[in-house]
Amino acid sequence: MASAILDSSAILAVLNDEPGADLVIAIMDDALVSTVNYAEVVAKLVERGSTAIEAQSALQSLALTTMDFDIALAQRTGVLRRETMNRGLSLGDRACLALAEREGAAAMTGDRSWVGAVASVEIRLIR
DSSP: OOSEEEOHHHHHHHHTTOTTHHHHHHHGGGEEEEHHHHHHHHHHHHHTTOOHHHHHHHHHHHTOEEEOOOHHHHHHHHHHHHHHGGGTOOHHHHHHHHHHHHHTOEEEESOGGGTTSSTTSOEEEOO
16 A cells, blocks of 8 residues: 555655655655546646656656556545635645545645644655
């Protein structure tokens, strides 16, 4: 079992050497990332000026273990919309939470609005 599921904010904290990066690095070898959150990180890197190759290289350097976004995760992510709507959680946020719930692992994020959003998922804030 994974020790944590990483949100895109946790991965970006490592790539950008932001506060909380040390907490993420400490568990990265035993963490999982949804392919949805992986895509979010690529999007942010490209949005900030990286080429596709640079973004790919940056993520490969982290040696993340990804989990495919399958039908079961898609279903749960969709259902979580109602439960989290008042907090403004995105599709990527809900994908991370759905994977954490399925894996019985904590979700690591920099987003405080996640705390208490889904009763069945432990939230670990990185900052």
